[in-house]
Amino acid sequence: MIKIENLCKSYGKLPVLRNVSIDFALGRVISIIGPNGSGKTTLSKCLLGMVLPDSGDIKLSGKSILNKHAYRSQIGYMPQIGRYPENMKIRQVVSMIRDIRKDVKEIDEELIGLYGLEAMYDKSMGSLSGGTKQKVSAALAFMFNPQILILDEPTAGLDPISAEILKCKILKEKKKGKLILITSHIMSEVEEVADEVMCLMDGQLKFHETIATLKAQAKEERLSRAIAKIMNEED
Numbered sequence: 001m002i003k004i005e006n007l008c009k010s011y012g013k014l015p016v017l018r019n020v021s022i023d024f025a026l027g028r029v030i031s032i033i034g035p036n037g038s039g040k041t042t043l044s045k046c047l048l049g050m051v052l053p054d055s056g057d058i059k060l061s062g063k064s065i066l067n068k069h070a071y072r073s074q075i076g077y078m079p080q081i082g083r084y085p086e087n088m089k090i091r092q093v094v095s096m097i098r099d100i101r102k103d104v105k106e107i108d109e110e111l112i113g114l115y116g117l118e119a120m121y122d123k124s125m126g127s128l129s130g131g132t133k134q135k136v137s138a139a140l141a142f143m144f145n146p147q148i149l150i151l152d153e154p155t156a157g158l159d160p161i162s163a164e165i166l167k168c169k170i171l172k173e174k175k176k177g178k179l180i181l182i183t184s185h186i187m188s189e190v191e192e193v194a195d196e197v198m199c200l201m202d203g204q205l206k207f208h209e210t211i212a213t214l215k216a217q218a219k220e221e222r223l224s225r226a227i228a229k230i231m232n233e234e235d
């Protein structure tokens with residue numbers, strides 16, 4: 001579904017993505033892990049067309065997406081920190097985004113319901129807690145039934161029940177055959193929702209394996225231990 005070929009991106013003299021090549025298939029949840037500053041968000045932003053790579057290509061169903069925009073309608077994005085106009089009410093943000101996506105007939109309002117956002121519709125975005133803002137971001141990412149979801153540290157800031165709701169939603173959408181990319185630092189969460197893990201280190205792809213393979217390779221039951229072992233061995 002998505003094919004990334006020899007992707008390179010530098011900010012000034014700082015190389016952030018170094019020759020990254022990887023394929024992602026539909027119906028899979030892939031967790032993007034790696035230390036702070038290893039290039040996870042930059043990779044997601046390249047997929048979203050928010051950052052233009054210096055070289056390399058990204059293909060969606062065989063076609064390059066670089067400098068194109070229409071493909072974006074197939075991707076739902078939940079940013080690490082959602083930035084919204086402070087004065088807008090939740091209701092206005094939701095209806096503004098729905099207006100932009102009038103083409104989509106099948107609206108998924110499940111998260112709006114599960115998070116009880118309608119009861120807060122008249123609150124301004126500027127007055128919301130960080131976690132509530134995250135819930136709005138999550139609801140918007142899933143709203144238009146995209147084939148691909150990119151979730152950047154989606155449960156950071158969510159209380160345990162709300163995080164559980166999101167994890168269930170991720171698994172439900174995976175079952176519908178969607179491709180879901182999640183950046184996360186929480187290994188227990190990765191283990192719960194992901195099928196595969198890709199690890200970036202200093203902008204390079206360190207590994208891309210299924211969770212079962214990583215555990216078998218490291219002879220560890222827990223993913224966090226398996227990953228620590230693999231990283232240490234490779235140092």
Ligand SMILES: Nc1ncnc2c1ncn2[C@@H]1O[C@H](COP(=O)(O)OP(=O)(O)OP(=O)(O)O)[C@@H](O)[C@H]1O
Binds near residue numbers: 040
């Ligand atoms: N717009 C930008 N201008 C300059 N440098 C940037 C920019 N965006 C990111 N960087 C740098 O690129 C590197 C990779 O950042 P990125 O946000 O992709 O990392 P990350 O793996 O998502 O990190 P984290 O786990 O902390 O979220 C960092 O050194 C960061 O400071």
